[in-house]
Amino acid sequence: MKADILVAGRVPPNVIPQLQADFTVHELTDDTQLAAIAPKVRGIATNAVQGVSAELLDALPNLEVIASSGIGADALQLERARARGIKVAVTPEVLNEDVADMGIALMLAVSRKLCVADRNVRAGRWMDGLGLGYRVSGKRLGILGLGRIGRVLAKRAEAFDMEIAYHQRSRNPDVPYTYFGSLLELAAFSDFLVVVVPGGPATQNMVNREVLDALGPDGVLVNIGRGTTVDEPELIAALAEGRIRGAGLDVLADEPNVPAALLELDNVVLAPHYASATVETRLAMGQLVVDNLRAHFAGRPLLTPAE
Numbered sequence: 001m002k003a004d005i006l007v008a009g010r011v012p013p014n015v016i017p018q019l020q021a022d023f024t025v026h027e028l029t030d031d032t033q034l035a036a037i038a039p040k041v042r043g044i045a046t047n048a049v050q051g052v053s054a055e056l057l058d059a060l061p062n063l064e065v066i067a068s069s070g071i072g073a074d075a076l077q078l079e080r081a082r083a084r085g086i087k088v089a090v091t092p093e094v095l096n097e098d099v100a101d102m103g104i105a106l107m108l109a110v111s112r113k114l115c116v117a118d119r120n121v122r123a124g125r126w127m128d129g130l131g132l133g134y135r136v137s138g139k140r141l142g143i144l145g146l147g148r149i150g151r152v153l154a155k156r157a158e159a160f161d162m163e164i165a166y167h168q169r170s171r172n173p174d175v176p177y178t179y180f181g182s183l184l185e186l187a188a189f190s191d192f193l194v195v196v197v198p199g200g201p202a203t204q205n206m207v208n209r210e211v212l213d214a215l216g217p218d219g220v221l222v223n224i225g226r227g228t229t230v231d232e233p234e235l236i237a238a239l240a241e242g243r244i245r246g247a248g249l250d251v252l253a254d255e256p257n258v259p260a261a262l263l264e265l266d267n268v269v270l271a272p273h274y275a276s277a278t279v280e281t282r283l284a285m286g287q288l289v290v291d292n293l294r295a296h297f298a299g300r301p302l303l304t305p306a307e
């Protein structure tokens with residue numbers, strides 16, 4: 001008998017057609033009568049942003065596995081799931097390149113004023129009021145979180161002749177970059193500070209007023225990790241008061257809600273949590289979602305379990 005899978009949230013386009021071949025698939029919409037299917041559901045397909053609510057988890061008594069499209073586990077109720085023996089799969093590695101590319105793109109877009117320049121040209125203002133941009137090449141890059149994505153970002157930054165340093169809880173013995181034991185020291189070193197640590201309570205508001213002031217008026221903050229890692233009101237104040245030069249934000253604290261004050265600022269470049277959103281990466285992520293569910297229901301271990 002085919003296992004029942006609930007698709008709870010957006011998944012890449014190659015997921016549902018493949019699941020339909022092997023499983024009985026239910027898509028969770030506002031009209032879904034959850035109570036009618038809940039006892040049958042043995043697997044969930046979701047994504048790292050929408051994730052799974054505690055209420056949904058509690059409503060599915062026979063759930064065995066959650067397969068998420070994305071690496072972040074902060075929206076997946078990991079502890080609650082583990083307490084019930086529910087397995088959780090994520091999609092590491094396949095998104096490293098595109099997320100790192102977005103980090104570089106945001107550094108360039110903020111420093112070279114690309115979005116304001118585009119708006120100027122479209123409005124017939126050409127160079128009016130644009131002023132000069134700032135160089136990226138050869139500057140100092142601080143990476144908060146030299147993990148899978150952080151390392152790929154560093155490799156790209158090497159090609160820009162950047163001086164690279166990082167902060168995280170443990171030193172990586174196999175990299176040539178400077179390690180700072182404190183985020184404050186890293187921020188003081190950095191012209192560009194890129195955030196790419198996981199979300200959740202351990203990193204909540206880590207980038208606070210002190211860190212932003214250490215980054216200073218010539219510094220740019222880029223966040224490709226999670227919005228919750230940055231104290232957003234303090235970031236907005238620092239940007240508005242010129243205490244930092246600019247920010248490139250792929251992620252926000254309360255997505256998809258954007259603070260109105262952020263929209264007023266020309267020294268900010270915003271993206272809608274879009275760093276892994278290329279056809280190539282999303283298909284690879286989708287394939288891992290499908291392959292993890294297939295592995296589980298064939299009695300094999302998950303290919304890429306959440307850590």
Ligand code: NAP
Nearest residue numbers: 072145146147148149168169170197198202224225275276
């Ligand atoms: P990873 O390989 O696990 O790397 C995370 C790094 O962060 C590790 O090197 C870790 O080092 C460090 N870290 C973790 N907790 C920390 C803490 N409390 N303080 C300081 N450093 C800490 O993860 P990844 O694959 O590179 O992904 C990183 C994150 O990027 C994901 O969790 C996700 O939230 C985000 N992401 C965003 C997008 C997007 O679309 N914008 C896409 C993919 C991923 P230590 O353990 O030594 O501290």
Ligand code: 8YV
Nearest residue numbers: 047048049069070071072276
């Ligand atoms: C996605 C992400 O944007 O991998 C993550 O943790 O945040 C992103 O890759 C997300 O999973 C949307 O599907």
